[in-house]
C-alpha cells in the first residue's frame with residue numbers, strides 16, 4: 001500500500017496522455033524550454049539530472065511524504081460547502097446550481113500551498129549537497145514558506161523581494177526575518193516580483209557552487225515548471241482519491257486561481273486524463289480587462305520569453321514586460337507557467353478571470369456562509385465558481401482549490417471596504 005501522498009499513487013498514463021508533457025527539453029508544445037544564459041545552462045542541466053534521479057528514488061519520495069504529513073499537515077480535508085452552494089443556488093432556475101466542494105490547502109502549515117513545493121525543492125537541494133538557499137517572493141507567501149523550510153533544515157536563506165513589495169508586505173517581511181531569512185529588497189525595474197526573480201537568477205549564476213534556487217511557481221527554465229508541478233500535484237492526487245471515496249465519482253469541474261499557475265496545475269494535473277472533468281483557471285482581472293490594470297497573462301498577453309521560458313506574457317508592443325495589477329499581491333505575476341499556456345492552446349483547460357471587485361464580494365460571501373476567511377487569491381476562484389455554479393445542474397460537483405487563508409489579507413480587505421483597523 002502506498003502512502004496517500006506518494007508519487008506512485010498516480011492514475012495510469014495512456015499513450016495519448018495529457019500528463020506526459022514536457023519533452024526532454026522542457027517543451028509543452030511551443031511553450032516552456034530553457035532560455036537561459038550559457039553560464040546558467042550547466043546548472044539547469046545538473047538540476048534536471050538530479051531531479052530525474054530523485055524522482056526515481058523511493059527514499060526521496062518517502063521523506064517528501066513524511067514531511068508533508070507531519071510538518072505540513074497533509075492530507076488536507078476535502079470539504080462540501082453546503083451553505084455556499086445553497087446561497088449560490090438562490091435565483092438560479094429550478095434544478096440548477098452545482099454542489100461546491102473545497103480542497104482545504106489553506107490549512108497547510110504557513111497558510112497556503114507554497115510549502116508543498118518548498119519541501120520538495122529543499123530536499124532536492126540537500127540531495128545535491130547545496131548549503132545555501134535563495135528564493136524570490138512577491139506577496140511574501142513563497143518567501144515565508146522558503147524561510148520556514150530553511151529553518152527546519154538549518155540552511156541559510158536569502159529572499160529577493162521587490163522594494164515596493166517589501167513596503168507593502170511588512171508582516172510577511174517580519175515573518176521571514178523571524179524565521180532567520182535575510183530579505184534583500186530589489187530596486188531595479190518596477191521593484192516588484194518579476195525583478196526579484198531576475199535578481200534570484202543572477203545570484204544563482206554567481207553562486208552556483210553552493211546555492212540552490214527555490215522557485216515559487218510553475219515557471220522558470222526547465223525542469224522547474226515540471227518539478228514544481230510534480231510537488232504540487234499532491235493537491236490533485238489527494239482530491240481525486242478523497243472525492244472518489246466520499247461521493248463515488250469524479251467532480252464535473254475543477255477551479256483554481258492563477259498567479260504563475262502552481263496551485264492550479266497541482267490540482268488539475270492528476271485529472272487531465274479524465275475526460276469528464278472540466279477545468280477552469282482563473283486569472284486576476286484587476287480593474288478590468290479593458291484597461292492595463294490587470295494580471296491576466298492569457299487573456300491580455302501574447303507569447304514571449306521571460307525567466308527562462310516561453311509563455312504568454314503581459315508586454316507592450318516592444319516586448320517590454322508590463323507590470324501586472326491585482327488586489328491580490330500573489331496574482332500579479334506578468335506571466336503564467338508554460339504548461340497552462342499549452343493546456344489553453346490545445347483546449348484542455350478553460351481560462352477565465354475575476355476582477356478585484358468580484359474577488360472582494362466572493363471573499364465576503366465565503367466568510368459569511370462557511371466561516372472560512374480565504375486569501376484574496378482563491379477569492380478569485382470563488383468568484384468564478386459563483387458564476388459557473390448556476391449554469392450547472394444541482395447534481396453536479398465543482399471542486400475549487402482553497403489555496404490560502406486570509407490572515408495576510410485582512411488589512412487590504414479592510415482598506416478596500418473603507419474600514420479603519
Ligand SMILES: *Cc1c(COP(=O)(O)O)cnc(C)c1O
Nearest residue numbers: 217259260261262263330377404
Ligand atoms: C502565491 C499564491 C498564489 C499564486 O501562485 P500560483 O503559483 O498561481 O499558485 C495563489 N494563491 C495563494 C494563496 C498564494 O500564496
